[in-house]
Amino acid sequence: xxxxxxxxxxxxxxxxxxxxxxxxxxxxxxxxxxxxxxxxxxxxxxxxxxxxxxxxxxxxxxxxxxxxxxxxxxxxxxxxxxxxxxxxxxxxxxxxxxxxxxxxxxxxxxxxxxxxxxxxxxxxxxxxxxxxxxxxxxxxxxxxxxxxxxxxxxxxxxxxxxxxxxxxxxxxxxxxxxxxxxxxxxxxxxxxxxxxxxxxxxxxxxxxxxxxxxxxxxxxxxxxxxxxxxxxxxxxxxxxxxxxxxxxxxxxxxxxx
Numbered sequence: 001x002x003x004x005x006x007x008x009x010x011x012x013x014x015x016x017x018x019x020x021x022x023x024x025x026x027x028x029x030x031x032x033x034x035x036x037x038x039x040x041x042x043x044x045x046x047x048x049x050x051x052x053x054x055x056x057x058x059x060x061x062x063x064x065x066x067x068x069x070x071x072x073x074x075x076x077x078x079x080x081x082x083x084x085x086x087x088x089x090x091x092x093x094x095x096x097x098x099x100x101x102x103x104x105x106x107x108x109x110x111x112x113x114x115x116x117x118x119x120x121x122x123x124x125x126x127x128x129x130x131x132x133x134x135x136x137x138x139x140x141x142x143x144x145x146x147x148x149x150x151x152x153x154x155x156x157x158x159x160x161x162x163x164x165x166x167x168x169x170x171x172x173x174x175x176x177x178x179x180x181x182x183x184x185x186x187x188x189x190x191x192x193x194x195x196x197x198x199x200x201x202x203x204x205x206x207x208x209x210x211x212x213x214x215x216x217x218x219x220x221x222x223x224x225x226x227x228x229x230x231x232x233x234x235x236x237x238x239x240x241x242x243x244x245x246x247x248x249x250x251x252x253x254x255x256x257x
Contacts, residue, residue, distance in 0.1 A: 031055065031256045031257075032052075032053065032054045032055055032255075032256050033051075033052065033053050033254070033255065033256035033257060034050065034051070034052040034053075034254065034255050034256060035050070035051045035052070035234065035235075035251070035253075035254040036048065036049070036050045036051075036251075036252045036253050036254070037049040037050075037235075037249045037250060037251055037252055038249065038250055038252050039074075039078075039247065039248070039249050040247065040248045040249075040250065041078065041245065041246075041247050042245060042246075044076065044077050044078060045075060045076040045077075045078075046074060046075070046076065046077075046078035046247070047072065047073055047074040047075050047078060047079075047084065048071075048072070048073060048075055048252075049070065049071070049072045049249060050070065050071045050072075051068070051069075051070045051152075052068070052069060052070075052071075053066065053067065053068040053069075054067065057094075058091055060091045060100045060101050061100055061101070061118070063091075063093050063094075063095075063100050064093075064094045064095075065091040065092055065093055065094060065100055065101075066091070066092045066094055067089065067090070067091055067092075068089070068090050068092065068152055068153070069087065069088065069089040069090075069152075070087070070088045070089075070152055071086070071087050072084065072085075072086045072087075072088075073085045073086065082108070082109065083107075083108070083109050084107070084108045084109075085107045085108075086104075086105065086106045086107065086108070087103075087104075087105040087106075088102070088103070088104055088105075088150075088151060088152050089102070089103040089105075089152070090102045090103075090150050090152040090153045092153050093121070096121070097153075098119070098121065098147065098148075098149065098153065099117075099119055099149060099150045099152075099153040100118070100119055100121070101116070101117070101118055101119070102116075102117040102119070102150035102151075102152070102153070103115070103116055103117075104117075113130070113131075114130070114131035115128065115129070115130050115131070115179070116128070116129040116130075116137075117129075117150065117177070119144070119148075119150075119177075121146075124143060124144050124145065124146055125141055125142065125143060125144065126141070126142045126144045126148070126177050127139060127140075127141055128140050128141075128142065128179065128180060140180060142177070142180055142181070142182075144175075144177050144182055145175045145182055147175065148175045148176065148177045148182055149174070149175065149176050149177070150176065150177060150178070151176055151178055163189070163205045163227065163229070163233065164229070166189040166205075167189070168189065168190070168191050169188060169189065169190070170188070170189045171186045171187060171188050171189070171210065172186065172187045172189075173185065173186050173187075174187070185209055185210070186209070186210040187207050187208070187209055187210070188207065188208045188209075188210055189205070189206075189207060190206040190207060190208055190224070191205075191206055192204065192205055192206065192229055193206045193226065195226050195236060195237060197236050197237070197250070197251055198250075198251060198252060198253070199251075202228055202229075202236060203228070203229040203230075204226035204227055204228055204229055204236055204237075205226070205227045205228075205229050205233075206224060206225070206226055207224070207225045207226075207227060208223060208224050208225070209223050209225075222240060222241045222242075223238065223239070223240045223241075224238065224239050224240075225237070225238045226238070232257045234251070234254060234257065235251070236250075236251050237249065237250050237251065
């Protein structure tokens with residue numbers, strides 16, 4: 001359950017990623033924003049996901065940064081067998097739109113992980129500090145691409161992506177650094193479609209990440225995302241087919257857009 005949850009979070013927040021525009025980043029943080037989603041497995045309410053930001057300026061390693069955080073947890077019947085309470089926090093350089101610091105705090109049943117990733121943009125290196133006990137951390141160094149994002153900062157590229165000019169089956173590629181590796185993903189554009197939401201029927205861009213075969217997702221278009229076809233490009237819905245059925249995340253509410 002925890003691997004499926006984190007995979008959905010990753011691909012729901014990163015439906016597209018191209019070169020991030022500075023103006024787009026400043027526009028996004030011009031107001032405090034919040035988006036909440038619900039996770040469903042069939043008729044079961046399985047969890048919630050909240051993404052939020054504010055207008056405050058944060059100083060990190062000499063950089064002026066914006067902050068965004070994502071909170072994900074199981075709820076209802078799902079919480080009885082998979083108690084998940086995860087937090088992801090990113091600090092983003094206001095000039096480049098790229099992350100300077102990324103924090104993961106995972107609590108998944110008995111599994112606990114605290115991890116800090118610091119991005120050295122001058123040398124294209126990521127320093128990863130992982131908590132091993134109450135007082136100690138293990139530190140590793142990894143080479144990254146010049147425009148590598150973390151799994152939250154790439155969310156901002158929604159406002160910069162040229163979805164309105166993409167052609168059917170055209171793909172975009174992006175890099176995301178996580179834990180100890182840089183992952184290159186591709187996103188396929190599947191056209192436009194009207195879908196029902198809590199805010200009524202919305203016109204949406206339909207996208208699908210192209211993933212390598214694995215034990216959870218094995219085919220193209222096993223994961224499909226719908227992004228509002230307007231200036232805000234809000235993620236509206238994701239559907240993931242898995243071996244034991246399908247899981248959906250749907251928009252509950254948003255503010256600040």
